[in-house]
Amino acid sequence: MIRGVGRYVTSAALAVLFLLPLLWTLYSSLTGREAGDSGTDNYRRLAEYGTGLGTYLLNTTVVALVAVVVTVVTTTLGGYAMARLAFPGRNVLFLVTLAILMVPYTTILVPLYILLGWLGLQNSLIGLGLVMAVLQLPFGLFMMRNSFEALPIELEEAALIDGCSVGGALRRVLLRGVLPGVVTIALFSFLAAWNEFVAPLIFLTDGEKFTLPVALFNLQSGSLGSVDFGALQAGVVVSALPCVAVFLVLQRYYVRGFTSGALKG
């Protein structure tokens, strides 16, 4: 009994400790710097910073959208092919894709910077989105291959006998079965792309192309000595809120990513 109470109190105290930094930032973003200032001033200054908060939000959304769509489409098709189709080069492609996990991407950012220049994708949100998608490929491919393998083969056979083509069966029948896997990949991919810092810092050179984390970093470091903490905290809230909201709604799928074994490679 006493042990139970102790556990409860410890959990509650730790929960407060974990929530405190988030709550304090939310609170101080809503209160003014000096008496008479209101919290909306913080958000107004943030909205007007640089080329405008709207631009940065839009840029970040574009990068996240490209990353999510490319990851989901390529790993769904690829995962299905790996699970159900025999073709030359299958194992090689699978192993090379998984090797992305072994190579820390921060070490290939410098050659990627040059390569994106050759492709005309330097300083491009699309190029950045593609790089972010590639980083998610090993996890996504593993997850989707396992998802397709877990579906009973009879499901596909029935669809084929009923006259579906392979592509039709995939689209009309199998996709529903692997939907939880798709949501999981989309979630991981979104969080990674939305929050990425070093890749956009290197690849994007135009202020109006910046994603939110890079713009906020400039807000912090650009004005040494007189950091506008109110606007910075408002910025942290704006950048964290979508992630927290998406995570709370899709929590189940996130945990699925852990228990599926995909993480263990």
Added chain:
Amino acid sequence: MVSLVSSRVPAPEASAPAPRRRGSIARNRRRLGIAYTTPMAVLVAVFFVIPLGLMLWMSVNHWPLVGVSAPNGVENYDALSDPLFLRAVWFTVKYTLVTTVVLGVVAFGLALLVQHDRPGTGVARTVFFLPSAVGLASTSLLFYGLFNTDSSALNHLVGFLGFGRVDWLGSGGGALGSTVGMITWRFAGFYMLILLTGLQSIDPALYEAARIDGATRWQILWRVTLPLLRPTLALAAVLSLTGSLLAFDQFFILTGGRHDTATVVIDIYREAFLSQDLGRAAAVSVATLAVLVVLNVAQLRLIRREGR
């Protein structure tokens, strides 16, 4: 357990009556397989395989950020004996060891706390995990505010406890401690979740048997839980070690690498974009990559062996 390389392929033969038709179906599926994996293969080739090769090539070239490049042998690898780089290596190793130990202990404690389904543990798990949904850059900016504003919750708490004013990021040791604290807040829930999946795969009958044999809680933890959790702990250690060795965001934002808190990746960034010498940056990248691949392979071997 799912094998790494799949061999499960449906046999269309069963539903195809004539041998001629069977051949065309197999060929058709082969073609589809290639078509379905082409987008992924192109992405992997362009954004992974080619950059890897390019990195090796750049590392043996004089390659300024702007201007013409020319081969210069192994000159770039001089960067590896640069005192600034060596200090970055030392700091990164120190940071990695401290973080991995602190994070491991805290995450394990949290996992033990919430491993059983009781009223409220679901909420506790969600709360502990919540910081992991916030990006590392946002977390660093958030803590930059916590550390540097006098009115922050953290400085209020310290003042309340009577410690006076603390300069959280003003010295090398201070910045290291503050950053490890922040990283623990950000990642403890993530590693808790990994350890939870391991804890929950332990057969409850083993605990039961140990209790019947008269083992104390402490003995059960050391003799039953920890040995059985070893593969999961090894996995968590791999993730933490490789993640911390590549630390960038937290120090770049919190200290900008001042007070000798530059990490290896910050060193690569400085070589590339401040010294504008991409060749030297590539040489440092090659060395870092080699170390991490060796480390990864060794650790994966360890996990495989332990997993059996």
